Amino acid sequence: MFSEIKNRFATDDVEVKRKGLYKVVVKHERLFALIVMLKEMYDYKTLNTITCTDWIEEGHFALTYIMTTLKRNETFMLQTMILREEAHTKSLSYLFKQAQIMERDLHEMYGIKFEGNENLKELSLENWVHTPPLRREFDTLEFVNNHLTFRDGRDDNIDTKAESKRLRAIKKAEKEAAKKAKESKKAEDVQ
Amino acid sequence: MILFDLLFMLLVAYITGFLYYGLYRNITARFQRRLGPPVWQSFLDSIKFFSKEESISHGWMFYLGPVIMMSGAIMTLFFIPLFHTGESFKGLSSYGNLFLVLYLLVLGALGNALAVGASGNPFGVMGVTRGLSRLFALELPFYISVIALISVSGSADIVCIAASQTEWNAFAYPLLFIAALFSFVGMMGQAPFDVVGAPVEVYSGPASEFSGKFLALLMSQSAIFTFAKLVLMVHLFLGGASGFVELLAKSFGLFLFVIAFGAMYGRFKTPQSIDFLLKVPTSIAIVGLILATWS
Amino acid sequence: METGFLQEQKVLEGDLNSENSHQNSVDFLMNWFRKQSIFVLAYGTGCGAIEMPPTFTSRYDAERLGIRGAATPRQADVIIVSGYCSYKTLRRIIRTYEQMSNPKYLLALGSCTVNGGMYWDSYNTIKKLEDYLPVDMYVNGCMPRPESILEGFIALQKEIGEGKASSWQKYEENYEFYRKNQEAVLGKKVEPSYEADWYLYEGGL
Amino acid sequence: MEFSLYGLSDIVLSLKVTALANFFALLIVLSTLTVLFIAPNYRLKRSFYLLFTLLVASLFLIVYAHDYLLFFIGWEVMSISTYFLLSFTLSKEALHKYILFAMASALSLFVAILLLYSTQHSFLYEDAKQSYLAMSDGVQQLFTLFMLIAIFIKLGTIGFHYWLVDAYEESHNLFTPFLSAMLSKMGLYALILFVANITQATYVLAVMGLLTTIIATFKAIEQESIKRLLAYSSIAQLGYIVTVLSVADGMGGALYHALIHTLVKLLLFINIAGVIYVTQKEKLSDLGGLIYKLPQSFVFLLIGIIVLAGMPPLGGFASKFMIYTALLDAKYLLLLAGVMFSSASAFIYVYKLIYGIYLGHPTHKNLEEVKEVPWTFLAPQYLLASLLVIIGTFPGLVIPYINRILGELNLTLLSFETIQTLITSYAQYNGFVVMGAFGGIFVLVLMMFMLLRSKAKKPKNRFDIAYCAEEPNEATHLHYGYSMGQELKRVGLIHLIAKNSSKYFYDFLAKQMQYFSEVVRKIYSGNLLLNFNIAVLFLIILLLWSLK
Incomplete structure (x- = not known):
C-alpha cells in the first residue's frame, strides 16, 4: 500500500508514527484521489476530522485529513498545503457527510473556502465581520482592547507567577530564620 | 342560604387544595430525602404571581382561557356535594348528576386548550396534543368503573351512590377501584401519566405561555380542582363523608396514595401510557364490571 | 482601599445594611410574598450551570427557601447568568430577560460575569455583564459553590423584601445605554435571527 | 290520505x-x-x-x-x-x-x-x-x-x-x-x-352502532381535510343514534340527538363553507390563526364543537345524556362505556378542527388579509347557535314534541316536569341551573380577574412567544397542531383502525366481479360451436337430474 501511494501519488515516504498511525504529505491536487483510494480500496471508511494549521511564516495552511479504518484499527493522516491568500479547496462532503460540518467550522475559523459545500454558514459565531479568529494575524488582545470594556481594577492586578515566587521566597526566608533561631536557641540551651 | 353554602364550599376547597398541594411538595421532598418547602409555599407562589406587575396576554381567547378553566373547576366543585348526609353543603348537586360531573371534569381543560392554541406557542400546543391524546385512554377505565357503580346503586346521583354503600365500594368492588385509581393518578397529573406538563421535556407544556396572574389563576384552579376530584373519589369509592374530619381524612389518605405512586414511578411516553391504559386498567375494569353486575 | 469589583460589591452590600426603606404596607406585603417565592429560570448559560443542579436538588435543597425552577421565562422571577457569556449566549440571555415579566431579577454567577475571569482576553466573551443587562447580585468565585449561590439568593431575598432590588426599572430607565452596549457587540439586530429547520424534519413533531 | x-x-x-x-x-x-x-x-x-x-x-x-x-x-x-x-x-x-x-x-x-x-x-x-x-x-x-x-x-x-x-x-x-x-x-x-x-334488530344495531362511532371517531382524528374530518364526525354521530336505537327505550334519545345533530352539522358546515369562501383553502394545514380575523365565525365554531363534543352547558350534553341513560336503563353497560369512550375521543378531532382553522399561526401570507365572512353566512349561524344555546338552557323544551311522536309509536313516554329539567329514570339535571351557574361563575371570575393589580400586556408581534430564547419568524413552522393524533398511530389498537380501510374490501369485491365477468365473457363469446356444446352439456345435466 505504501509503495503504491508513493509511486502513484509521487509523494515522500509514508511516515509511520507508531504502529497503526501513518502520515503522508501529498500535493493538493492529488489529495482527493488518494482519499478516494484509501476509502474504496483500503477500507478507510471513517473521516475522523479535518484540522488546519496556520503556517503564517511560510504563507500556507496545512490541512490534515484524519481517516480511520476500524477493520485493522489503523489511522491515516493526510496532510496537504494550501495557500493562505484566498485559501480555497474542494469540499469532501460528497464523500463523507460529516465533512460538511467540519468544513463549516474551518471556513468560519480560518476563512477557507470549500467549493461544493452548500452549507457554509456560521457555526458557532454570529454575524462575525472581522478577520476569522483563528488566523494568526488576528490579534485577540488588541481586538478585546478595542471592542470591549474592562472593569476597573484589572490594572493593578499582579503577575501571579512572579508574585507566587516572591511569596515563596519570603516564606522560605521566614522558615530559615525560624530554623536558625531554633538552632541558636538549641545552642544556647546546650550551653 | 345556598349562596352561603357555595361560598363556604369554595373557601374550603381553596384552602384545603392549597394545603394539599403544599403537602404534596413537602412529602415528595421527603421521598427525595430533602427538607422541602413549607406547607403554605404553593399559596405564597400563587399570591406572588398575582402580585406580578404585568403578564403577557395573546388576545381575548388567551385572556379568557384561564377564566374558563377556573369556572370549570368551580362548577365541578359545586356539582359535587361535600357530604352525602345532612342538608348543608350539597352545593348544586341536586340539579346535576354524575354524567354532568364527568363532562365538567374536561370542560376546563378544553378552555385551557383553546387559550394555549390562541397563544400560538408550539410547545403549549404540544402539551395540549399530548393531553388530549391521552385523555380518552385515561377516561375509559374510569368510565367503566363509574358506569358499574351507577348500575349497581341504581342512580346517577352522587349523593345516592355515596349513601347506598353498606361497605365501601373500594372493598365491595376492588377491581373497579383499582382500575379507577389508575385513571385517577393520571387525572391528578401524577407520574407515570404526567406526560402533559412534562417539565424539562416540553418547556412547560400547556402552561408555557402563561405568566403572572394567568398562572396564578391556573394554580388556584388546580388547587380547587384537585380537591373536587378527591371529594368525587371519596364519594364514589370510599363510602362518602358525613363530616369534615371524615372527608379530610379520607381524601388525604387517597391523596397520599397518589403522591406516593407518583413519586415512585418514571414517566410514560404518550403512546406508552395510552397503550397501558387501554390494556391493563381497562381489562381490570371490564372484569370488575362483569363481576359487579353478574347477577 | 479596594478597587474594582470589591468596591462595587461593597456598594451593593452596603444597600443591604441600610435601614431607610420607604414602602407602604401593600408594597411591603407584596415584596414579602415575592421574597418568599422565587422561580428561577432553569437555563444554564455557562459552565457555572453545573453548580445549579446540586443547589436545587436533594443535597442543598433550595426549595426549602421557596426557590424553585421554572421552565419558561414567562414564569420566572430570577434569571441566573451562570458564568462566561459569549456573544451568542448574550443574545439569547437578552431575549429571555426581555420575555420575563416584571418584576424580574438577575443573578450573575462566577468571576466571568464580573470581569471576564479566565476569559479576560477572549475575543468572543463579554467582560462586564452589567454593561448589557442590569445585575442585582453578583456571586463571585470560579465556580461558586452551592453554598455561595444560596448565600447570594438569601441576600437577593433580603433586597427584594426591602423593595430595593429594582434592576428591571433601571433597565427600562436606562434602556438607551444598555441597547447601545448590546449593539456594540451584537451588531444592529439584537434579536436573534433564527431558522427552525429541525421542525420540518420527519419524526420531530 | x-x-x-x-x-x-x-x-x-x-x-x-x-x-x-x-x-x-x-x-x-x-x-x-x-x-x-x-x-x-x-x-x-x-x-x-x-x-x-x-x-x-x-x-x-x-x-x-x-x-x-x-x-x-x-x-x-x-x-x-x-x-x-x-x-x-x-x-x-x-x-x-x-x-x-x-x-x-x-x-x-x-x-x-x-x-x-x-x-x-x-x-x-x-x-x-x-x-x-x-x-x-x-x-x-x-x-x-x-x-x-x-x-x-x-x-x-x-x-x-x-x-x-x-x-x-x-x-x-x-x-x-x-x-x-x-x-x-x-x-x-x-x-x-x-x-x-x-x-328491533337489537344486536346488529348495537354492534354496528358501536363500531361506527369508535372507528369513525378515530378515522376523523387522522384527517387533514376539514370536510373529510366533519364527514367522519357525522358518521360517528349517527353511530350514537344507531346504537341507542338498539335498546327498547332509545327512541327518545335518538330523536333528540337527531335534532341536535342536524342543528350542529348545519352550523359547522355553514361555518366551514364561510371559511372556505373567504380563504379558498380546504386543508387544516393551509389555514390557521384566523381567530382575530373572523371572531364571530370562531365563536360559532366554538359553540358547534362544544355541542359536538357533548359538553355542558349547551344542547349537545342533553342528547348525550338521554343516550347514556337509555343505554344504562337497558343494562347495556359495556356498550355505554364504548359510546362514552368514543365521545371522549371526539375531543381530539374537535380541538384539531378549531385549532387548525382559527388558532395557532397563519400558515400563508394571504391569511393575514382575510375579512369576516359575509352576513349571509353569519345569519343562519346566529339562528342555529341560539337554538343550540336555548336547547342547552331548557333541555326539556323539546320533550313534549318527542313525547307526541313516542305516543304515536306506542313507546314509553319520557318523563317531563319543567322545560328546564331533563329527567330520566337514573338521574336528572337542570339545564337552566347549569347554564346559569356557569355564566354567573364565569362573569364573577372574569370581573375579579380584570380588577387584579397585575396588568395584562399584549405583545406587538405574534412571534413574541416563549420559544427557548429564540425568535421564530415567518419561515418557522409554528402551526403544526393540526396533525395532532399522529402519535396515536403508535398504539396497536388504534393503528389497526388507522391502517385498515373498507377500500380493500371493495377493491377485492371489484376484482372478484371482474374475474366473474371474464368467465362469462369467455363463455358467451359469440363462438357458436362452444355455445352449442355448453347448451348440450347443460341439457344432459338437466336430463340426468330430472331422471333422478
Whole structure:
C-alpha cells in the first residue's frame, strides 16, 4: 500500500508514527484521489476530522485529513498545503457527510473556502465581520482592547507567577530564620 | 342560604387544595430525602404571581382561557356535594348528576386548550396534543368503573351512590377501584401519566405561555380542582363523608396514595401510557364490571 | 482601599445594611410574598450551570427557601447568568430577560460575569455583564459553590423584601445605554435571527 | 290520505301527516332555509336549483309517505337528484362510488319491500308488522338483511361509508350542509320506521352502532381535510343514534340527538363553507390563526364543537345524556362505556378542527388579509347557535314534541316536569341551573380577574412567544397542531383502525366481479360451436337430474 501511494501519488515516504498511525504529505491536487483510494480500496471508511494549521511564516495552511479504518484499527493522516491568500479547496462532503460540518467550522475559523459545500454558514459565531479568529494575524488582545470594556481594577492586578515566587521566597526566608533561631536557641540551651 | 353554602364550599376547597398541594411538595421532598418547602409555599407562589406587575396576554381567547378553566373547576366543585348526609353543603348537586360531573371534569381543560392554541406557542400546543391524546385512554377505565357503580346503586346521583354503600365500594368492588385509581393518578397529573406538563421535556407544556396572574389563576384552579376530584373519589369509592374530619381524612389518605405512586414511578411516553391504559386498567375494569353486575 | 469589583460589591452590600426603606404596607406585603417565592429560570448559560443542579436538588435543597425552577421565562422571577457569556449566549440571555415579566431579577454567577475571569482576553466573551443587562447580585468565585449561590439568593431575598432590588426599572430607565452596549457587540439586530429547520424534519413533531 | 293507483285497485297508497313525519319535515324546512341563506354567495347554474327543489320535494315525499311504495319512490328520486347535484363538483371516481352505492341501497330496499308485500299484499306501514310476522324465519332474516343494508348505506355506517366520505368532501360547499344534515337523516328516518314498526334488530344495531362511532371517531382524528374530518364526525354521530336505537327505550334519545345533530352539522358546515369562501383553502394545514380575523365565525365554531363534543352547558350534553341513560336503563353497560369512550375521543378531532382553522399561526401570507365572512353566512349561524344555546338552557323544551311522536309509536313516554329539567329514570339535571351557574361563575371570575393589580400586556408581534430564547419568524413552522393524533398511530389498537380501510374490501369485491365477468365473457363469446356444446352439456345435466 505504501509503495503504491508513493509511486502513484509521487509523494515522500509514508511516515509511520507508531504502529497503526501513518502520515503522508501529498500535493493538493492529488489529495482527493488518494482519499478516494484509501476509502474504496483500503477500507478507510471513517473521516475522523479535518484540522488546519496556520503556517503564517511560510504563507500556507496545512490541512490534515484524519481517516480511520476500524477493520485493522489503523489511522491515516493526510496532510496537504494550501495557500493562505484566498485559501480555497474542494469540499469532501460528497464523500463523507460529516465533512460538511467540519468544513463549516474551518471556513468560519480560518476563512477557507470549500467549493461544493452548500452549507457554509456560521457555526458557532454570529454575524462575525472581522478577520476569522483563528488566523494568526488576528490579534485577540488588541481586538478585546478595542471592542470591549474592562472593569476597573484589572490594572493593578499582579503577575501571579512572579508574585507566587516572591511569596515563596519570603516564606522560605521566614522558615530559615525560624530554623536558625531554633538552632541558636538549641545552642544556647546546650550551653 | 345556598349562596352561603357555595361560598363556604369554595373557601374550603381553596384552602384545603392549597394545603394539599403544599403537602404534596413537602412529602415528595421527603421521598427525595430533602427538607422541602413549607406547607403554605404553593399559596405564597400563587399570591406572588398575582402580585406580578404585568403578564403577557395573546388576545381575548388567551385572556379568557384561564377564566374558563377556573369556572370549570368551580362548577365541578359545586356539582359535587361535600357530604352525602345532612342538608348543608350539597352545593348544586341536586340539579346535576354524575354524567354532568364527568363532562365538567374536561370542560376546563378544553378552555385551557383553546387559550394555549390562541397563544400560538408550539410547545403549549404540544402539551395540549399530548393531553388530549391521552385523555380518552385515561377516561375509559374510569368510565367503566363509574358506569358499574351507577348500575349497581341504581342512580346517577352522587349523593345516592355515596349513601347506598353498606361497605365501601373500594372493598365491595376492588377491581373497579383499582382500575379507577389508575385513571385517577393520571387525572391528578401524577407520574407515570404526567406526560402533559412534562417539565424539562416540553418547556412547560400547556402552561408555557402563561405568566403572572394567568398562572396564578391556573394554580388556584388546580388547587380547587384537585380537591373536587378527591371529594368525587371519596364519594364514589370510599363510602362518602358525613363530616369534615371524615372527608379530610379520607381524601388525604387517597391523596397520599397518589403522591406516593407518583413519586415512585418514571414517566410514560404518550403512546406508552395510552397503550397501558387501554390494556391493563381497562381489562381490570371490564372484569370488575362483569363481576359487579353478574347477577 | 479596594478597587474594582470589591468596591462595587461593597456598594451593593452596603444597600443591604441600610435601614431607610420607604414602602407602604401593600408594597411591603407584596415584596414579602415575592421574597418568599422565587422561580428561577432553569437555563444554564455557562459552565457555572453545573453548580445549579446540586443547589436545587436533594443535597442543598433550595426549595426549602421557596426557590424553585421554572421552565419558561414567562414564569420566572430570577434569571441566573451562570458564568462566561459569549456573544451568542448574550443574545439569547437578552431575549429571555426581555420575555420575563416584571418584576424580574438577575443573578450573575462566577468571576466571568464580573470581569471576564479566565476569559479576560477572549475575543468572543463579554467582560462586564452589567454593561448589557442590569445585575442585582453578583456571586463571585470560579465556580461558586452551592453554598455561595444560596448565600447570594438569601441576600437577593433580603433586597427584594426591602423593595430595593429594582434592576428591571433601571433597565427600562436606562434602556438607551444598555441597547447601545448590546449593539456594540451584537451588531444592529439584537434579536436573534433564527431558522427552525429541525421542525420540518420527519419524526420531530 | 289514502288512494289507489289507477287500474291497480289492490295496491293502496297512503300519505299521512304524523308527528314523526312532522318532526323530520321541520328539520327539512330548517335545513333548506339555512342552506338557501348562503346560496347568494355562489354562482350556480339554474339546473342546480331545479334539482335542489326536486330533492327537497322527494324528501317531503319520503317523510309524509305512509306506505313503502311511495317511500321507495321518494328514496329513488332523492338518490337520483342527489346524483345530479353531486355531479356538479364531484370527481368521476367519487361519483361512481356514489351511484353504485345508491343503486345498491335502492335495490336492496326494493327487494325488502317486495318481500314485505309478498305475505300480506299491502305496502302500508300499519300492516308491516303483520307482514313481517307472517314470514318464515329465513325470509325474516333475509328481509332484515336487505332492509338494513339499504338503511346502512344511506346512513353511512362503517363498512358502508365508502361513498359518503368522498361525496361529502367533494360536494359543493352549498350542498354539503344539506347532505350531512338531511340526506343521512332520511336513512335515520327509515331506520326509525323499521325499528318502531317492524323489529328491533337489537344486536346488529348495537354492534354496528358501536363500531361506527369508535372507528369513525378515530378515522376523523387522522384527517387533514376539514370536510373529510366533519364527514367522519357525522358518521360517528349517527353511530350514537344507531346504537341507542338498539335498546327498547332509545327512541327518545335518538330523536333528540337527531335534532341536535342536524342543528350542529348545519352550523359547522355553514361555518366551514364561510371559511372556505373567504380563504379558498380546504386543508387544516393551509389555514390557521384566523381567530382575530373572523371572531364571530370562531365563536360559532366554538359553540358547534362544544355541542359536538357533548359538553355542558349547551344542547349537545342533553342528547348525550338521554343516550347514556337509555343505554344504562337497558343494562347495556359495556356498550355505554364504548359510546362514552368514543365521545371522549371526539375531543381530539374537535380541538384539531378549531385549532387548525382559527388558532395557532397563519400558515400563508394571504391569511393575514382575510375579512369576516359575509352576513349571509353569519345569519343562519346566529339562528342555529341560539337554538343550540336555548336547547342547552331548557333541555326539556323539546320533550313534549318527542313525547307526541313516542305516543304515536306506542313507546314509553319520557318523563317531563319543567322545560328546564331533563329527567330520566337514573338521574336528572337542570339545564337552566347549569347554564346559569356557569355564566354567573364565569362573569364573577372574569370581573375579579380584570380588577387584579397585575396588568395584562399584549405583545406587538405574534412571534413574541416563549420559544427557548429564540425568535421564530415567518419561515418557522409554528402551526403544526393540526396533525395532532399522529402519535396515536403508535398504539396497536388504534393503528389497526388507522391502517385498515373498507377500500380493500371493495377493491377485492371489484376484482372478484371482474374475474366473474371474464368467465362469462369467455363463455358467451359469440363462438357458436362452444355455445352449442355448453347448451348440450347443460341439457344432459338437466336430463340426468330430472331422471333422478
